[in-house]
Structures are given as C-alpha cells and as structure tokens.
Amino acid sequence: MYPEYLAGSLKEVDRTRAKRLELAKSGNPVYPPMNAEERKDVLSKYHPDFTKGARSKIRVGPNKGEELTTEITELLEAHSMVEPRLMDIHLREPDYETDLLIIGGGGAGCWAAITAMQNGVNSMLVTKLRLGDSNSMMSEGGMQAAVAPQDSPTRHYLDAIGGGHFENNPELVRILTEDGPEVVKELERLGVIWDKQADGTMQVLHGGGTSRKRMVSCRDYIGAIITRTLMDEVHNHPDKIQVREFEPAVELVLDDKGRCSGAILYSLDTEQFLTVKAKATIITTGGFGRLHIRGFATTNHYGATGDGLVMAYRAGAKLAFMDSVQYHPTGAVFPEQIAGFLITEKIRGAGGQPLNKNGELFVFPREPRDIESAAIIRECSADRNMGVETYAGRTGVWLDSPIIDMIHGEGFTKHQFPGMCRQFNRFGIDITKQPMLIYPSLHYQNGGVEINGRCETNIPGLYVAGEASGGVHGRNRLMGNSVLDYNVFGRRAGQHASEYAKSVTLGKLNLDHVTSHVKELKANKIETDLVSPMILPSYTPEDVKIQQLARLGSAPARHSMLRSRISPGDKRSAAE
Amino acid sequence: MSRKPVSKAPAGKQDKSLDQPKPKARMVTVYIMGKRHVVPEHATIMRAIEYSGQQIIRGAGCREGFCGACGTIYRLPGDYKIHSGLACTTLVQEGMSLTQIPAVPMEKAIYDVEKLSPDVDTIKRLYPVVFRCVACNTCTKSCPQGIQVMDYIQAAKRGDIAAIMDLSFDCVACGLCALRCPAEIVQHKVGVLGRRLYGRYLAKESKELGARIKQVESGQFDEEYASLMGMDKASLSKMYYERDIEP
Ligand code: SF4
Ligand code: SF4
Ligand code: FES
Numbered sequence: 001m002y003p004e005y006l007a008g009s010l011k012e013v014d015r016t017r018a019k020r021l022e023l024a025k026s027g028n029p030v031y032p033p034m035n036a037e038e039r040k041d042v043l044s045k046y047h048p049d050f051t052k053g054a055r056s057k058i059r060v061g062p063n064k065g066e067e068l069t070t071e072i073t074e075l076l077e078a079h080s081m082v083e084p085r086l087m088d089i090h091l092r093e094p095d096y097e098t099d100l101l102i103i104g105g106g107g108a109g110c111w112a113a114i115t116a117m118q119n120g121v122n123s124m125l126v127t128k129l130r131l132g133d134s135n136s137m138m139s140e141g142g143m144q145a146a147v148a149p150q151d152s153p154t155r156h157y158l159d160a161i162g163g164g165h166f167e168n169n170p171e172l173v174r175i176l177t178e179d180g181p182e183v184v185k186e187l188e189r190l191g192v193i194w195d196k197q198a199d200g201t202m203q204v205l206h207g208g209g210t211s212r213k214r215m216v217s218c219r220d221y222i223g224a225i226i227t228r229t230l231m232d233e234v235h236n237h238p239d240k241i242q243v244r245e246f247e248p249a250v251e252l253v254l255d256d257k258g259r260c261s262g263a264i265l266y267s268l269d270t271e272q273f274l275t276v277k278a279k280a281t282i283i284t285t286g287g288f289g290r291l292h293i294r295g296f297a298t299t300n301h302y303g304a305t306g307d308g309l310v311m312a313y314r315a316g317a318k319l320a321f322m323d324s325v326q327y328h329p330t331g332a333v334f335p336e337q338i339a340g341f342l343i344t345e346k347i348r349g350a351g352g353q354p355l356n357k358n359g360e361l362f363v364f365p366r367e368p369r370d371i372e373s374a375a376i377i378r379e380c381s382a383d384r385n386m387g388v389e390t391y392a393g394r395t396g397v398w399l400d401s402p403i404i405d406m407i408h409g410e411g412f413t414k415h416q417f418p419g420m421c422r423q424f425n426r427f428g429i430d431i432t433k434q435p436m437l438i439y440p441s442l443h444y445q446n447g448g449v450e451i452n453g454r455c456e457t458n459i460p461g462l463y464v465a466g467e468a469s470g471g472v473h474g475r476n477r478l479m480g481n482s483v484l485d486y487n488v489f490g491r492r493a494g495q496h497a498s499e500y501a502k503s504v505t506l507g508k509l510n511l512d513h514v515t516s517h518v519k520e521l522k523a524n525k526i527e528t529d530l531v532s533p534m535i536l537p538s539y540t541p542e543d544v545k546i547q548q549l550a551r552l553g554s555a556p557a558r559h560s561m562l563r564s565r566i567s568p569g570d571k572r573s574a575a576e
Numbered sequence: 577m578s579r580k581p582v583s584k585a586p587a588g589k590q591d592k593s594l595d596q597p598k599p600k601a602r603m604v605t606v607y608i609m610g611k612r613h614v615v616p617e618h619a620t621i622m623r624a625i626e627y628s629g630q631q632i633i634r635g636a637g638c639r640e641g642f643c644g645a646c647g648t649i650y651r652l653p654g655d656y657k658i659h660s661g662l663a664c665t666t667l668v669q670e671g672m673s674l675t676q677i678p679a680v681p682m683e684k685a686i687y688d689v690e691k692l693s694p695d696v697d698t699i700k701r702l703y704p705v706v707f708r709c710v711a712c713n714t715c716t717k718s719c720p721q722g723i724q725v726m727d728y729i730q731a732a733k734r735g736d737i738a739a740i741m742d743l744s745f746d747c748v749a750c751g752l753c754a755l756r757c758p759a760e761i762v763q764h765k766v767g768v769l770g771r772r773l774y775g776r777y778l779a780k781e782s783k784e785l786g787a788r789i790k791q792v793e794s795g796q797f798d799e800e801y802a803s804l805m806g807m808d809k810a811s812l813s814k815m816y817y818e819r820d821i822e823p
C-alpha cells in the first residue's frame with residue numbers, strides 16, 4: 001500500500017493516463033527519442049560513470065595507467081588471499097585434477113560444461129555458492145534473438161553496436177547475433193518453455209534500443225527457467241561433470257610456459273585452500289554488482305563481486321571497458337524492503353511509461369539503458385526536481401504499469417509478469433491498478449576480461465564467457481543481450497576450451513604471478529587493507545565490525561570479515 | 577510512520593543493504609537460532625540476521641526471491657504453527673523465532689530428456705514417490721511462492737504434463753514443501769521434469785524459427801555482416817540513427 005503522502009502524485013498519474021493511452025495506441029513514439037547530441041549531453045551530465053571520482057588510474061598489472069571504475073581499481077590493487085610460498089607442495093600434489101576447470105556456476109558455466117561434455121571432455125565446475133546461484137537465474141524480461149520474419153540477425157547487430165556506442169568488438173557482436181536463433185532452438189530442445197502464440201509463433205516484444213520486436217521470453221522468469229533447465233542437465237551427468245559448491249576459486253595457477261593450468265580454491269565450509277590442476281580453464285564468474293559501485297543499490301546476486309576479474313588480472317589477463325557500469329533504469333524505490341529490486345524492462349517493452357511527479361512523460365520509454373537511466377537521474381536531480389521523494393530518503397519516478405492491460409487487454413500483466421505482481425502484492429501494491437516507484441539500480445558489468453571470438457584471453461588455456469568477459473557490449477548493453485551472451489558464449493567457450501584441452505600437456509605449476517603482484521604493490525607504495533577477490537560483501541553494521549576486529553586491531557574491512565585475515569605482519573593502512 | 581521527509585539522499589546513498597537503519601527505527605525482538613537479537617522492524621529476515629552481525633554463507637543467493645537459497649522456518653508467539661518463508665522477502669515480526677535451512681537433502685532422478693515421453697509412464701519410472709501423495713495440502717500451505725503445489729503433484733499422478741508446467745512455473749526450488757511433505761515427495765524436482773518435458777515435447781513448434789536458422793546456416797546474411805563490420809563509425813552511426821523502428 002502506498003502511504004498517504006504519495007496520494008497526490010499518484011492522482012496525477014491517473015489523471016494523465018487516458019491521454020497517454022491514446023498516444024500509445026497511435027503507433028507513434030509516445031515521446032520523441034533522443035538524437036545523438038541529446039544522448040551525449042544527458043550521459044555526460046547525469047550518468048554515474050561521469051561523476052567525480054567514478055574512475056581512477058590503476059597502478060599495477062596489464063592495464064596499468066588506464067582509468068578504471070574506482071571500485072575495480074581498488075580491488076585489483078589489493079592483497080591476494082594466498083601466500084605462494086606455502087602452496088608449493090600443493091602445486092606439486094594437487095587436490096583435484098581435471099581436463100577442464102569451469103569457475104562459476106551460472107548459465108555460462110553450465111553451458112560450458114554441457115558443450116565440453118558433448119565434445120567428449122569431462123569437467124569440474126566449481127562455484128562460490130550453489131550451482132545456479134548467479135545473475136543468470138535472476139533475469140526476468142527476456143532474451144534478444146532475431147527470430148521474427150520482419151527482423152534479421154544483421155538488424156540485431158546494428159541495434160547492439162549502436163546501443164554500445166559503436167565500441168563493441170564487431171567479431172563478438174556478429175557471433176552474438178548470428179547464434180541467437182540457434183540458441184533459442186537449442187534451449188527448447190533442452191526443455192525451455194518459450195512464450196508463444198497459439199500457432200507456435202514465438203512471442204516477441206520490444207526492449208530498450210531494439211528496432212524490431214525481438215525479445216523472446218518465459219513469462220517474467222526467463223533466467224530461472226533457462227538456468228534451472230541447464231542445471232538439471234548438468235546434474236544429469238554426475239560422471240562427466242563434477243560440481244563443487246561453496247568452493248570459489250581465489251587465484252589462477254600457471255605453468256612454466258605461462259599457460260593457465262588450474263586454480264586455487266577456497267572452501268567456504270572448511271577454510272581450506274585446495275589446488276586444482278586443469279588443462280584448460282574457463283572463467284564464468286559473472287558480474288560485480290555487490291561492489292556497490294558509487295554506493296548504488298544493486299539488482300545483483302549476493303556473490304556478484306567480480307572475483308573472476310581479479311584472478312584473471314593477477315595472472316596477466318587484459319581487461320576491456322572496465323571504466324563503464326550499467327545502471328538499470330528501473331530498480332524499485334518503494335517499498336524500502338525491496339529497494340534496488342529489478343523491475344524488468346519488459347514492462348516498458350509492453351508499454352509501461354516512466355512519469356515524473358506530475359504524471360508527465362519526460363523520456364522515450366525505450367531508450368538504451370544508459371540513456372534512460374541518465375534521463376531518470378536528470379528528472380530527479382536538483383536541476384529539474386521532478387522526482388517523487390519517499391520518507392526513507394529516496395527519490396524516484398513512476399513507472400506506469402496499469403496502462404499495460406489497457407493496451408494489451410485485461411489479464412495480460414498477470415500472465416506476463418507473475419514475478420512482478422507477486423513481489424508487489426506482498427506489500428499490498430497491485431501493479432495492474434497502481435504504478436511502481438523506480439530509480440536506476442546498479443545492474444551490469446559492461447566490460448570484463450578481453451576475449452576474442454573463441455572466448456580466448458591473452459593467457460593460453462584461459463577462456464572467459466558471459467558477464468565476466470569484455471567486448472561484446474562495448475560500454476552499454478541492451479536488454480536481453482546478456483541472457484543471449486551467456487548462452488552463446490558459454491556454449492562456445494565449452495567447445496573451444498575442450499578442444500584445446502585435448503592436446504595440451506602441462507608443465508610445472510606455479511603462483512609466480514602472485515609473488516610479482518605483491519612486489520608490484522610494494523614498488524608502487526600501495527597500502528591497502530583490502531583482500532581480493534572479495535567473495536562475499538559484508539552487510540554487518542559498522543559498530544559490530546569494529547568489535548570483530550579486536551584481534552588484528554585494524555580498520556573495518558569492506559568485505560566479509562571471515563575472509564579479511566591478512567597476516568598481522570603485512571602493512572595495513574588505517575585510513576579507511 | 578509520520579517522520580518528516582529527510583533531505584534527498586544523493587544517488588550514492590541509494591543502497592538497500594549498506595543503508596543502516598536510522599537511529600529512531602522501531603525495533604523488534606527476534607530469536608535467531610534460539611538467540612535473542614533486537615533488530616529494526618522493517619528488516620527482512622535476511623537483513624535481520626546480518627544486522628545481528630552474522631555473515632550468511634549458506635542461506636542467501638539472489639536476495640530477491642528467485643533462487644530459493646534462503647528457505648527459513650519460524651514460529652510466532654502464541655501460535656502453534658510452524659511457518660515457512662524466504663528470508664529475503666519475509667519481514668521480521670515481534671517475537672519471531674527462526675532458523676534458516678542451509679540445504680535440503682534430496683535425490684534427483686537421472687535421465688536423458690531425448691529418451692523420455694511426456695506422459696505418466698515417465699513420472700512412474702522417475703518419480704514413483706508422487707503416488708504416495710495423501711492430498712494433505714501441507715506443501716501448498718508451506719510454499720512461499722503461493723504455488724498450488726499439491727495440484728501439480730496430483731497432475732503428475734495423472735501424467736498431465738501441461739498442468740505441471742503451468743502450476744509449477746514460478747517455483748524457486750527452495751525445498752520447503754519437500755521438507756514438510758509427510759509422503760516424502762521431492763516436489764520441485766518433479767516440477768523441473770514436467771517443465772522440461774513440456775518445453776521439449778509439447779510446446780508447438782515455431783516455423784519461423786526453423787526458417788531463420790536455415791537462412792543463417794546457408795550464409796544468407798554473410799554479405800550484409802561483412803559490409804556492416806567493414807563500416808567506419810560515422811557511417812555506422814548514420815545508419816543506426818536513420819534505421820526505422822517497428823511500432
Ligand atoms: S513448490 Fe516447493 S520448492 Fe517450489 S517454491 Fe514452493 S515450496 Fe519452494
Ligand atoms: S505435502 Fe506431500 S502428501 Fe501432502 S499434498 Fe503435498 S505432496 Fe501430497
Ligand atoms: S535469496 Fe534467493 S530466494 Fe531468497
């Protein structure tokens with residue numbers, strides 16, 4: 001239920017609806033889409049990536065000297081959890097040996113294991129939490145795939161590369177868009193249930209930045225339906241795919257020829273460091289929303305702490321586009337308990353409209369995400385002051401959902417958005433009758449480890465797929481292209497890495513890159529109390545954290561206290 | 577609550593999890609695994625556990641009601657019932673006594689989807705346990721998603737695959753129903769099987785999809801791709817902003 005103080009603004013939304021419905025039915029855009037200059041202007045003035053302090057220069061590693069997202073720079077300039085000297089014996093006698101190590105149990109990781117198996121290679125899949133605990137599981141709205149007759153993969157290409165401001169790697173965009181239809185088919189063969197019309201035609205909807213209706217969907221549970229199907233398939237082959245849960249990787253291992261040869265895992269149950277020797281390694285660790293970049297709320301999974309980036313970077317892999325972050329235009333602002341909760345873009349695809357406090361349209365509802373987000377931030381900023389404030393101190397704009405049933409017919413919302421309806425119903429809000437209050441929420445890591453069309457990195461034997469990789473989306477991803485990304489590149493990574501694993505013979509394993517990282521930190525006089533990868537964020541109140549630190553007498557760490565132990569001899573800055 | 581609107585938080589402070597409760601937040605007493613803690617009344621069970629100083633390792637995933645990692649059982653004062661819910665979406669209440677369920681042991685049937693038939697024989701073979709259902713409805717009552725769990729188990733007994741699919745669609749696999757079931761049925765595993773069978777065998781085939789895949793395979797778009805990939809930024813940009821948009 002909305003509190004009394006929002007009633008006035010809610011009335012405005014109701015008042016303007018009839019007129020807006022007329023507009024929506026006219027077939028013309030309900031608000032003029034921005035041209036190139038307008039886009040540039042709103043981005044540079046209001047997008048969080050461009051605010052002061054959002055980026056800082058990294059002083060170590062392959063991207064040395066480049067400006068990266070500040071929180072990433074800090075994580076990459078942090079201490080390793082592993083002391084290489086103490087690991088020698090384990091490197092000689094690894095705890096596990098496998099042909100293919102897959103780090104990360106989301107959609108891309110599951111696919112990689114499945115396609116490797118189809119190619120005759122067994123694998124070990126290690127993951128921080130449970131199999132399937134990932135951002136893949138949480139995608140709601142849909143996946144882009146050019147399946148409709150009036151659409152084409154090349155149109156999809158143009159939309160994706162335009163959305164990414166023409167900076168995406170063309171080779172990767174081609175693979176992404178060209179594989180789309182086949183991925184739809186493959187998923188259906190595994191048992192994914194697509195939304196279809198009565199005659200079997202795929203249902204397609206618009207998403208932000210699409211020029212054709214291209215969004216295929218599974219009601220508003222696409223991630224759950226796809227990921228659970230892939231997980232079930234993985235679990236159907238326990239003899240070929242070994243799954244290790246609650247055993248995240250924390251460092252990669254190289255051999256004497258500089259090839260990736262496995263990883264060091266850290267068991268969350270027993271706090272043991274375990275060594276895996278593997279002929280090929282695929283990183284599918286996903287994104288970094290739980291770093292709460294610029295303090296934003298996030299739509300991301302508990303484990304989304306960018307671990308794969310840290311490991312790969314320390315081993316010498318180059319990162320791409322790690323200076324840009326995606327904020328989803330529509331995160332929930334009310335009720336407070338679900339602040340940050342993702343409200344699927346499919347709502348706008350189906351006709352939902354963002355409105356200011358007077359119930360007026362102020363932006364075309366389906367701009368690419370960065371543009372839409374920046375426009376919402378602008379509307380709420382002191383420059384315009386047209387946002388709606390909540391007593392919890394948040395600001396947002398309305399997202400008019402009741403208009404959807406008026407466009408598509410009664411019952412449409414209930415059937416197409418069961419997840420949204422349920423989430424708001426818990427708090428007494430019926431989204432078919434009342435709008436939702438929204439504000440941009442930290443959503444996606446646009447960049448990542450640089451890959452080529454074979455998902456290879458600059459380290460032989462190291463492959464990356466899904467959100468952890470960089471280049472597919474340039475500096476801005478369109479809705480539905482991440483679900484496609486983890487399916488397309490997860491599959492491909494499994495194929496290419498398993499092929500490579502068939503022929504490789506490993507040399508002596510080492511962690512020399514970790515030793516060099518320590519030296520580099522010292523040489524650059526970098527003092528930090530941060531240990532990375534972060535593994536889990538900490539939501540412990542500050543006062544509790546301080547009491548937890550009595551033993552080491554340092555400043556509260558920003559990450560999980562369980563993993564903040566660096567030996568007392570190490571220098572720690574007390575600056576935090 | 578009739579507090580004055582506080583000054584607008586900057587974008588940088590819009591975080592649900594880092595946001596510590598205001599000093600004046602009303603507090604409630606809860607018992608987390610038997611131990612008394614005082615936590616803000618607007619907290620979800622998950623945030624209350626974290627507020628008490630614990631780091632959750634097993635028992636949190638998506639934090640938004642999708643993954644089923646956070647199944648929790650609790651009792652309330654003066655109420656004999658055992659309640660169940662998701663820690664990430666259930667709010668605490670005064671006197672609540674709770675514990676999370678770190679994992680739900682259960683056996684999944686192993687199968688090759690390519691070799692199954694979408695009917696009751698498959699159910700009989702893979703999950704014969706469903707026929708033990710005594711129609712007590714405990715599963716439905718314990719489901720945090722409000723799913724008609726008993727109905728989809730009954731559908732499984734009839735071999736009505738479409739109904740299993742439709743009814744179990746929103747299942748988050750928390751396993752709370754399975755823990756309460758007197759017949760020891762593994763409901764959500766049956767649900768996954770039903771959905772996969774439906775998607776694989778019963779969904780109507782899409783003709784345009786097959787046609788599109790053929791076009792791609794025959795190289796119909798190769799030329800257009802080559803020309804797009806060869807374009808410089810300026811001409812690509814021109815083409816992008818001039819493209820027509822389907823209403
Ligand atoms: S059906 Fe069972 S496993 Fe699925 S959400 Fe409901 S209680 Fe959880
Ligand atoms: S709890 Fe078990 S026995 Fe009771 S209705 Fe549900 S499935 Fe049947
Ligand atoms: S944490 Fe995923 S459902 Fe609660």
